[in-house]
Amino acid sequence: xxxxxxxxxxxxxxxxxxxxxxxxxxxxxxxxxxxxxxxxxxxxxxxxxxxxxxxxxxxxxxxxxxxxxxxxxxxxxxxxxxxxxxxxxxxxxxxxxxxxxxxxxxxxxxxxxxxxxxxxxxxxxxxxxxxxxxxxxxxxxxxxxxxxxxxxxxxxxxxxxxxxxxxxxxxxxxx
Numbered sequence: 001x002x003x004x005x006x007x008x009x010x011x012x013x014x015x016x017x018x019x020x021x022x023x024x025x026x027x028x029x030x031x032x033x034x035x036x037x038x039x040x041x042x043x044x045x046x047x048x049x050x051x052x053x054x055x056x057x058x059x060x061x062x063x064x065x066x067x068x069x070x071x072x073x074x075x076x077x078x079x080x081x082x083x084x085x086x087x088x089x090x091x092x093x094x095x096x097x098x099x100x101x102x103x104x105x106x107x108x109x110x111x112x113x114x115x116x117x118x119x120x121x122x123x124x125x126x127x128x129x130x131x132x133x134x135x136x137x138x139x140x141x142x143x144x145x146x147x148x149x150x151x152x153x154x155x156x157x158x159x160x161x162x163x164x165x166x167x168x169x170x171x172x173x174x175x
Contacts, residue, residue: 011041015050029059031066038070049083056088064101071105073124075116091123 017033025041032048041059051066065081078092080101093113
């Protein structure tokens with residue numbers, strides 16, 4: 001039986017939307033628009049048939065129905081629907097591909113989910129961007145080096161007057 005986290009979309013890039021940058025997602029992500037950069041998710045990534053992704057993807061599992069120009073690394077399973085096109089390398093312990101799905105790249109299907117993390121590390125070190133896809137996951141904060149305005153104020157309370165009102169939370173409101 002699928003886990004509940006695999007059936008609840010908590011992040012969505014809708015049709016007509018575009019995102020440019022690196023994304024770290026806690027849980028499931030669905031893309032029906034355009035994404036350029038990189039995607040790392042702790043759960044499942046679904047690229048709908050209208051989705052166009054110019055990004056490498058690392059996730060627990062993925063379902064691809066549209067276009068992905070980039071590598072796909074999953075630690076459980078990858079499903080390629082009939083309209084899927086992947087231009088990049090693929091690593092998955094389990095792979096299901098419908099008739100009409102295309103992959104242009106190196107494909108590694110191990111059949112060993114219990115050793116997927118170690119085998120994925122080796123595959124990425126040989127063929128991918130190890131710094132981006134094997135580094136620390138930043139789901140609990142912003143990009144490295146970013147400091148919330150509230151944190152800066154704790155160190156220097158007189159700086160409060162220099163911040164824009166939109167950058168401040170009311171006194172006493174939880175961060």
